[in-house]
Amino acid sequence: MIGALLALAIFLTLLVGGNFIRVVRGPSLFDRLLGVGAIGTNAVVLLAVIGFIYGRPDGFLDLAITYAILNFIGVVAVAKFLDRKRFEDVDSDAAGATLEEGA
Amino acid sequence: MIQTAVAIVFMAGGAFFLMVSTVGLLRLPDFFTRSHAVGKSETLGSLLVLIGLAIHNGWELESGKLFLIVVLVAVTNPSGIHTLTRAALRKGMEIWIHPDDRAETPAPPAEETWDTTEIRP
Numbered sequence: 160m161i162g163a164l165l166a167l168a169i170f171l172t173l174l175v176g177g178n179f180i181r182v183v184r185g186p187s188l189f190d191r192l193l194g195v196g197a198i199g200t201n202a203v204v205l206l207a208v209i210g211f212i213y214g215r216p217d218g219f220l221d222l223a224i225t226y227a228i229l230n231f232i233g234v235v236a237v238a239k240f241l242d243r244k245r246f247e248d249v250d251s252d253a254a255g256a257t258l259e260e261g262a
Numbered sequence: 263m264i265q266t267a268v269a270i271v272f273m274a275g276g277a278f279f280l281m282v283s284t285v286g287l288l289r290l291p292d293f294f295t296r297s298h299a300v301g302k303s304e305t306l307g308s309l310l311v312l313i314g315l316a317i318h319n320g321w322e323l324e325s326g327k328l329f330l331i332v333v334l335v336a337v338t339n340p341s342g343i344h345t346l347t348r349a350a351l352r353k354g355m356e357i358w359i360h361p362d363d364r365a366e367t368p369a370p371p372a373e374e375t376w377d378t379t380e381i382r383p
Contacts, residue, residue, distance in 0.1 A: 231338035242349040
Protein backbone atom coordinates (compact mmCIF):
# COMPACT_ATOMS: atom_id res chain seq x y z
CA MET A 160 0.00 0.00 0.00
CA ILE A 161 2.92 2.32 0.70
CA GLY A 162 4.15 1.71 -2.85
CA ALA A 163 0.77 2.67 -4.33
CA LEU A 164 0.63 5.83 -2.21
CA LEU A 165 4.19 6.73 -3.21
CA ALA A 166 3.37 6.27 -6.90
CA LEU A 167 0.27 8.44 -6.44
CA ALA A 168 2.34 11.16 -4.74
CA ILE A 169 4.90 11.17 -7.56
CA PHE A 170 2.11 11.31 -10.15
CA LEU A 171 0.48 14.26 -8.35
CA THR A 172 3.83 16.05 -8.29
CA LEU A 173 4.11 15.61 -12.05
CA LEU A 174 0.59 17.01 -12.43
CA VAL A 175 1.59 20.07 -10.37
CA GLY A 176 4.47 20.56 -12.81
CA GLY A 177 2.02 20.36 -15.72
CA ASN A 178 -0.23 22.98 -14.12
CA PHE A 179 2.81 25.18 -13.53
CA ILE A 180 3.42 25.29 -17.30
CA ARG A 181 0.05 27.00 -17.68
CA VAL A 182 0.93 29.43 -14.89
CA VAL A 183 4.18 30.39 -16.63
CA ARG A 184 2.86 30.88 -20.15
CA GLY A 185 -0.78 31.74 -19.64
CA PRO A 186 -1.85 34.42 -22.11
CA SER A 187 -3.88 36.36 -19.58
CA LEU A 188 -3.79 36.96 -15.84
CA PHE A 189 -6.89 34.83 -15.32
CA ASP A 190 -5.23 31.79 -16.89
CA ARG A 191 -2.39 32.12 -14.43
CA LEU A 192 -4.82 32.42 -11.53
CA LEU A 193 -6.66 29.33 -12.76
CA GLY A 194 -3.39 27.40 -12.78
CA VAL A 195 -2.59 28.62 -9.27
CA GLY A 196 -5.98 27.42 -8.04
CA ALA A 197 -5.46 24.02 -9.65
CA ILE A 198 -2.01 23.75 -8.05
CA GLY A 199 -3.55 24.60 -4.67
CA THR A 200 -6.18 21.87 -4.98
CA ASN A 201 -3.50 19.40 -6.06
CA ALA A 202 -1.43 20.42 -3.04
CA VAL A 203 -4.31 19.64 -0.67
CA VAL A 204 -4.56 16.12 -2.07
CA LEU A 205 -0.78 15.74 -2.06
CA LEU A 206 -0.56 16.76 1.61
CA ALA A 207 -3.15 14.14 2.58
CA VAL A 208 -1.29 11.43 0.61
CA ILE A 209 2.07 12.42 2.14
CA GLY A 210 0.54 12.23 5.60
CA PHE A 211 -0.51 8.64 4.98
CA ILE A 212 2.91 7.80 3.52
CA TYR A 213 4.68 9.05 6.65
CA GLY A 214 2.28 7.13 8.88
CA ARG A 215 1.09 10.13 10.91
CA PRO A 216 -1.86 11.60 8.98
CA ASP A 217 -3.31 13.67 11.85
CA GLY A 218 -0.98 16.64 11.56
CA PHE A 219 -0.81 16.56 7.78
CA LEU A 220 -4.60 16.50 7.50
CA ASP A 221 -4.79 19.64 9.65
CA LEU A 222 -2.33 21.23 7.26
CA ALA A 223 -4.48 20.12 4.32
CA ILE A 224 -7.61 21.69 5.84
CA THR A 225 -5.75 24.96 6.39
CA TYR A 226 -4.39 24.91 2.88
CA ALA A 227 -7.84 24.31 1.38
CA ILE A 228 -9.26 27.33 3.23
CA LEU A 229 -6.32 29.57 2.31
CA ASN A 230 -6.46 28.50 -1.34
CA PHE A 231 -10.15 29.42 -1.56
CA ILE A 232 -9.66 32.74 0.19
CA GLY A 233 -6.70 33.65 -2.02
CA VAL A 234 -8.44 32.89 -5.32
CA VAL A 235 -11.68 34.63 -4.33
CA ALA A 236 -9.86 37.69 -2.96
CA VAL A 237 -7.84 38.20 -6.15
CA ALA A 238 -10.91 37.55 -8.33
CA LYS A 239 -13.02 40.07 -6.45
CA PHE A 240 -10.16 42.56 -6.59
CA LEU A 241 -9.91 42.17 -10.36
CA ASP A 242 -13.70 42.33 -10.65
CA ARG A 243 -13.81 45.94 -9.50
CA LYS A 244 -12.82 48.35 -12.20
CA ARG A 245 -13.30 51.18 -9.76
CA PHE A 246 -9.73 51.03 -8.55
CA GLU A 247 -8.36 52.01 -11.96
CA ASP A 248 -11.07 54.64 -12.45
CA VAL A 249 -10.53 56.17 -9.04
CA ASP A 250 -6.80 56.34 -9.59
CA SER A 251 -7.09 57.93 -13.05
CA ASP A 252 -9.81 60.36 -11.90
CA ALA A 253 -7.82 61.38 -8.87
CA ALA A 254 -4.71 61.94 -10.98
CA GLY A 255 -6.71 64.02 -13.50
CA ALA A 256 -8.36 66.07 -10.75
CA THR A 257 -5.08 66.87 -9.10
CA LEU A 258 -3.58 67.78 -12.46
CA GLU A 259 -6.48 70.12 -13.24
CA GLU A 260 -6.34 71.72 -9.82
CA GLY A 261 -2.62 72.19 -10.11
CA ALA A 262 -3.02 73.83 -13.53
CA MET B 263 -7.80 -6.96 1.72
CA ILE B 264 -10.95 -5.97 -0.13
CA GLN B 265 -10.76 -2.61 1.66
CA THR B 266 -7.31 -1.98 0.18
CA ALA B 267 -8.51 -3.01 -3.29
CA VAL B 268 -11.47 -0.61 -3.17
CA ALA B 269 -9.21 2.19 -1.89
CA ILE B 270 -6.74 1.62 -4.73
CA VAL B 271 -9.57 1.66 -7.29
CA PHE B 272 -10.85 4.98 -5.90
CA MET B 273 -7.38 6.52 -5.88
CA ALA B 274 -6.66 5.35 -9.44
CA GLY B 275 -9.91 6.94 -10.62
CA GLY B 276 -9.04 10.15 -8.82
CA ALA B 277 -5.58 10.22 -10.36
CA PHE B 278 -7.16 9.73 -13.79
CA PHE B 279 -9.52 12.66 -13.33
CA LEU B 280 -6.72 14.88 -12.01
CA MET B 281 -4.73 13.98 -15.12
CA VAL B 282 -7.76 14.89 -17.26
CA SER B 283 -7.88 18.26 -15.50
CA THR B 284 -4.20 18.98 -16.15
CA VAL B 285 -4.43 17.93 -19.81
CA GLY B 286 -7.49 20.14 -20.25
CA LEU B 287 -5.74 23.06 -18.58
CA LEU B 288 -2.79 22.68 -20.94
CA ARG B 289 -4.53 21.95 -24.23
CA LEU B 290 -7.87 23.76 -24.31
CA PRO B 291 -7.85 26.99 -26.32
CA ASP B 292 -9.62 29.51 -24.11
CA PHE B 293 -9.85 30.68 -20.53
CA PHE B 294 -13.50 29.65 -20.22
CA THR B 295 -12.92 26.15 -21.56
CA ARG B 296 -9.92 25.81 -19.26
CA SER B 297 -12.04 26.86 -16.31
CA HIS B 298 -14.53 24.19 -17.37
CA ALA B 299 -11.77 21.57 -17.21
CA VAL B 300 -10.41 22.72 -13.86
CA GLY B 301 -13.73 23.37 -12.16
CA LYS B 302 -15.21 19.94 -12.66
CA SER B 303 -12.49 17.37 -13.28
CA GLU B 304 -10.22 18.75 -10.57
CA THR B 305 -13.01 18.64 -8.00
CA LEU B 306 -14.07 15.11 -8.89
CA GLY B 307 -10.49 13.81 -8.92
CA SER B 308 -9.70 15.36 -5.54
CA LEU B 309 -12.85 13.93 -4.02
CA LEU B 310 -12.12 10.45 -5.35
CA VAL B 311 -8.54 10.44 -4.02
CA LEU B 312 -9.62 11.72 -0.59
CA ILE B 313 -12.47 9.19 -0.35
CA GLY B 314 -10.01 6.45 -1.32
CA LEU B 315 -7.71 7.54 1.51
CA ALA B 316 -10.64 7.51 3.95
CA ILE B 317 -11.59 3.97 2.85
CA HIS B 318 -7.96 2.90 3.33
CA ASN B 319 -7.91 4.42 6.81
CA GLY B 320 -11.13 2.93 8.11
CA TRP B 321 -13.38 4.26 10.89
CA GLU B 322 -11.03 6.57 12.80
CA LEU B 323 -10.64 10.24 13.56
CA GLU B 324 -8.58 10.84 10.43
CA SER B 325 -11.50 9.73 8.29
CA GLY B 326 -13.57 12.49 9.87
CA LYS B 327 -10.89 15.02 8.98
CA LEU B 328 -10.79 13.62 5.44
CA PHE B 329 -14.57 14.01 5.22
CA LEU B 330 -14.16 17.63 6.33
CA ILE B 331 -11.60 18.20 3.56
CA VAL B 332 -13.97 16.53 1.08
CA VAL B 333 -16.81 18.89 2.00
CA LEU B 334 -14.47 21.89 1.94
CA VAL B 335 -13.02 21.10 -1.49
CA ALA B 336 -16.43 20.24 -2.96
CA VAL B 337 -17.83 23.60 -1.85
CA THR B 338 -14.90 25.97 -2.31
CA ASN B 339 -13.21 24.80 -5.52
CA PRO B 340 -16.14 25.29 -7.96
CA SER B 341 -17.26 28.52 -6.28
CA GLY B 342 -13.77 30.01 -6.41
CA ILE B 343 -13.41 29.21 -10.09
CA HIS B 344 -16.92 30.57 -10.68
CA THR B 345 -15.88 33.87 -9.08
CA LEU B 346 -12.76 33.98 -11.23
CA THR B 347 -14.72 33.26 -14.41
CA ARG B 348 -17.30 35.92 -13.59
CA ALA B 349 -14.54 38.46 -13.06
CA ALA B 350 -13.05 37.53 -16.45
CA LEU B 351 -16.46 37.88 -18.14
CA ARG B 352 -17.02 41.30 -16.61
CA LYS B 353 -13.56 42.37 -17.67
CA GLY B 354 -14.67 41.69 -21.26
CA MET B 355 -12.57 38.67 -22.13
CA GLU B 356 -13.16 37.32 -25.64
CA ILE B 357 -15.00 34.02 -25.90
CA TRP B 358 -13.32 31.51 -28.20
CA ILE B 359 -15.24 30.35 -31.30
CA HIS B 360 -14.21 27.38 -33.41
CA PRO B 361 -12.51 28.48 -36.68
CA ASP B 362 -15.12 26.65 -38.78
CA ASP B 363 -17.91 28.69 -37.19
CA ARG B 364 -16.17 32.04 -37.19
CA ALA B 365 -17.12 33.14 -40.70
CA GLU B 366 -20.75 32.05 -40.40
CA THR B 367 -21.60 33.89 -37.21
CA PRO B 368 -22.05 37.56 -38.00
CA ALA B 369 -20.73 40.15 -35.64
CA PRO B 370 -23.47 41.39 -33.29
CA PRO B 371 -24.65 44.95 -33.87
CA ALA B 372 -23.18 47.50 -31.58
CA GLU B 373 -26.41 48.44 -29.78
CA GLU B 374 -27.19 44.84 -28.88
CA THR B 375 -23.88 43.93 -27.31
CA TRP B 376 -24.31 42.68 -23.82
CA ASP B 377 -22.68 45.05 -21.37
CA THR B 378 -21.29 42.67 -18.80
CA THR B 379 -20.59 45.41 -16.31
CA GLU B 380 -24.29 45.90 -15.59
CA ILE B 381 -25.01 42.45 -14.24
CA ARG B 382 -24.22 43.53 -10.74
CA PRO B 383 -27.46 44.14 -8.82
